[in-house]
Amino acid sequence: MTDYLTPKPRTRTGYTLAVAVTGVLLVVSTLLPWAGVEARSDLIGGGLTDDMRGIDGSYGIYTLVAGLAVVAFGVAGLMGRRWLAALAVLPAALAVLVLVMFLSDSTGGASLDFGRLLSIEPVIRFGWYAALTCALAATLTSLLTLLRRRTPS
Incomplete structure (x- = not known):
């Protein structure tokens, strides 16, 4: 005879859903600006900037593919195989590595500073931080x- 007063164990889908959501956000962040070049002049009182989105370079494409893999593992975890959501750690960690490699390549550019006349420098944009x-x-x-x-309810 079953006891109706004891709580039934329910599965925890919060972390699995979070894997899928963070994967989607990672894919979206590849569409945002990751880096740029700023040229400023105090002499004319202005400046120019040129931004590069994540998917404009190979590191962004790798991050996009890793994000799509994270989404796929997260959705597979939501479909009932929670251990597949745990496998999303591989493409997610790979995306972290690719993003660090992008930073090391992007900051290698030289800055030019001619005082108040002209200053040119590479910058990291908010999209890279989001990714x-x-x-x-x-x-x-x-x-x-x-x-x-499983947690008791």
Whole structure:
């Protein structure tokens, strides 16, 4: 005879859903500006900037593919195989590595400074920070899916 007063264990889908959501956000962040070149002149009181989106370079394409893999693992985890959501740690960690490699390549550009006349320097834009945050969050949430699969309600 079943006891109706004891709570039934329910599955925890929060972390698995978070894996899928962070994967989608990682894909979206590849469309944002990652880097740029700023040229400023105090002499004329203005400046110019040229931005590069994530998908404009090979590192952004690799991050996009890793984000799509994270989404696929997250959706597979939501479909009932939670251990697949934990496998999203591989493409998410790869995306972190690719983003760090992009930063090391992007900051290698030389800055030119001619005082008040002209200053030219490379800059990192908000899209790169968003991509790094999403990749780290995807790594963390995919690891958290391994913790406890069932909790009492």
